[in-house]
Amino acid sequence: MSRIDDTRDFLPVRIAVLTVSDTRDATQDRSGDTLVERLTQAGHILAERAILRDERDEIAAQLRAWCADPGIDVVISTGGTGLTGRDVTVEAHRDVYEKEIDAFGTVFTIVSMQKIGTSAVQSRATGGVANGTYLFALPGSPGACKDAWDEILVKQLDYRHKPCNFVEILPRLDEHQRRK
Template sequence: MAHLTQRSFVSLNIAVLTISDTRTFDTDTSGQTLVERLEGAGHVLIDRGLVMDDIYQIRARVSQWIADPQVQVILMTGGTGFTARDNTPQAVLPLLDKQVDGFGELFRQVSLAEIGMSTLQSRALAGMSNGVLVCCMPGSPGACRTAWDQILLSQLDSRTGPCNFVAHLKPQFEQALSACEARS
């Protein structure tokens, strides 16, 4: 199995999307937390966005990135709670080919030690779509740190064994183009 044999680091192209009715890029501490962590781990921020907590704005941006041959991972922060304006799960679920059930379960488990039973109100989720891993996290810097440090850092590292998500992602655009040219 290829996902068991990859042991050199592979830098991934990651897009970050913040869902908020009130934040701007200047005040987006959650999105910035994800950017700092992914770049610190050696990955590439391929794009960054901020949209209102509106199902159709969220779907439009995520769909654009899912179709983009360069985007391999989408990290989303915000809109996963229970208020009337928390629409991220409803927006994202129809776009997923497969849901990664363990992501939300594990996120709630590891955040239990940090925030107690309030973790029950998190609707964190993840899934795969068109070879892109889409991860939806709560909209606080602490939640983003928890998700990155406890789950995503290792699962987006090709050296993590026995398996990680890297083998399931679409190849980077340049790699795919080279493979096509080699076959021609």
């Protein structure tokens, strides 16, 4: 079972938070605030934060820019993962991914089922990797952000977490680009 290995030092990662919404601004961004609060309490660094409209090309451009920034290790977006016509965050993420972390969405669904039952099927939370950066798309509710952080990301973004975690393989995510 998972555990924290106290013989290892905690390694903070640099995380960018993107809120996707046609209606929210910085004063109403409860989901973004939830993520920032949790990641900083865990000891990580808030590298960047932005709010964008539900526009696929704009979201993908921001994701690409952050993936190209050596000061960002992880991007977490919130909002736009539902089923309505304006929900395009998942498509924007997939436009950027080199590899999808298929099990992230599955594990998020399992966590959500315990909280909201079958309503969990309406979320399309996703995760992937691009240019040596982890990307995660979460639903736009503070509760969903809490669940994803508290049950998945806080553990996988902790270098001390065993039996494995995202941080220990972070330096190898772009090794295919260095072999040339």
